[in-house]
Amino acid sequence: MLSEPQDALLPVYAQMPIRPVSGRGAWLVDEDGAEWLDAYGGHAVAATGHSHPRVVEAVAAQARQLMFYSTAVPHPLRSRLARELVARCPDPLGRVFFCNSGAEANENALHLARKATGRTGVASVTGGWHGRTVATLACCDGPSYEAGALRAGMALSSRVAFNDIGSLDATLDDRIAALLVEPVQGMAGARDCSMEFLTAARRICAERGIALVFDEVQCGVGRSGAFTAAERYGVVPDALTLAKGLGSGYPIGAVVAGPMLADGVGVGDLGSTFGGGPVACAAALATLEVITDEDLVANAIRVGAHLAVGARALGARKVWGHGLLLGLDFSRPARELQRALFTHRILTGTASDPEILRLMPPLTLSIQEADVLLAGLREVLAA
Ligand SMILES: Cc1ncc(COP(=O)(O)O)c(C=O)c1O
Incomplete structure (x- = not known):
């Protein structure tokens, strides 16, 4: 017996704790109407943001x-x-x-x-x-x-x-x-x-x-x-x-x-x-x-640099990548940081290196949205 529609699927994907029903820009809205900041970008796919008109x-x-x-x-x-x-x-x-x-x-x-x-x-x-x-x-x-x-x-x-x-x-x-x-x-x-x-x-x-x-x-x-x-x-x-x-x-x-x-x-x-x-x-x-x-390449460079500076200020020992493909190494298990960020309704990615938190948000991410991510990171790193 299948308890969820999901159960008919082969269980090949680890699942994030969100059920998005809509999206706009760098934000997703879940079944309860709550907004999530998507620094994972649906795995680097939502280049122009979610459902760009x-x-x-x-x-x-x-x-x-x-x-x-x-x-x-x-x-x-x-x-x-x-x-x-x-x-x-x-x-x-x-x-x-x-x-x-x-x-x-x-x-x-x-x-x-x-x-x-x-x-x-x-x-x-x-x-x-x-x-x-x-x-x-x-x-x-x-x-x-x-x-x-x-x-x-x-x-x-x-x-x-x-x-x-x-x-x-x-x-x-x-x-x-x-x-x-x-x-x-x-x-x-x-x-x-x-x-x-x-x-x-x-x-x-x-x-x-x-x-x-x-x-x-x-x-x-x-x-x-x-x-x-x-x-x-x-x-x-x-x-x-x-x-x-x-x-x-x-x-x-x-x-x-x-x-x-x-x-x-x-x-x-x-x-x-x-x-x-x-x-x-x-x-x-x-x-x-x-x-x-929308000059999104320039935006990716500008916002990526802002994130890199912010991550270093929060103690990242290394920031890999360019633009809006970044790997933040906080010398901490990235999966734990990712999980803690879920509780702030922020999606991020991990990597094969267990200490790298990967960011691949929409190229539309603004400085203000990057600051929401950095504020979430500050809280989970301090916890
Ligand atoms: C660098 C790189 N190459 C190839 C692929 C495979 O792409 P797809 O899943 O669309 O087949 C991926 C997917 O994550 C990737 O990151």
């Missing part, structure tokens, strides 16, 4: 007009979105493939890299996290993820030690098709790669014919100091992947590829029934417009 209207208008038609026909929104993404990504990233999620985007980028290089191996970075398909699990750092890939007969990726240039040099050999790296590692706690590490990765990959792929599923779309982390670092990969915030909650993923991976791609090389569907493209186009019109 322009995104909602774009989705509704497109759904009324034509909910879906297949990629077997061109659609103006799909073409326009591809152009808008290319305009926001560094040259020469000039071709886009749309899918529905971050894992799919990474999986497809790896397909392109294997096809372009004729090699099978992949390298990833310790602490990295890339998704739940078999090929992406093989690149995730952590025994349970690796076990999933191994059970499926997938070879694990070669591992480069985080921010270790010697390890890049030693690991990237001529069996490797791609180095898959998050410029800011989300799951690890917003651990940002050093400029030197990414610059060396770029140089070594170019010298050895390896595709450099940035997984920007979490750190991209304006979250970490520029529209892409590639731009923030001034390092141009051969492809980057986007998802999460791209549709402000409407599922969409994208691979944006440069000539190394895009040249030579033809009909049938990749595909997805729903990828680049009209409603998803409408959501993503509206998201891009809101990010531009």
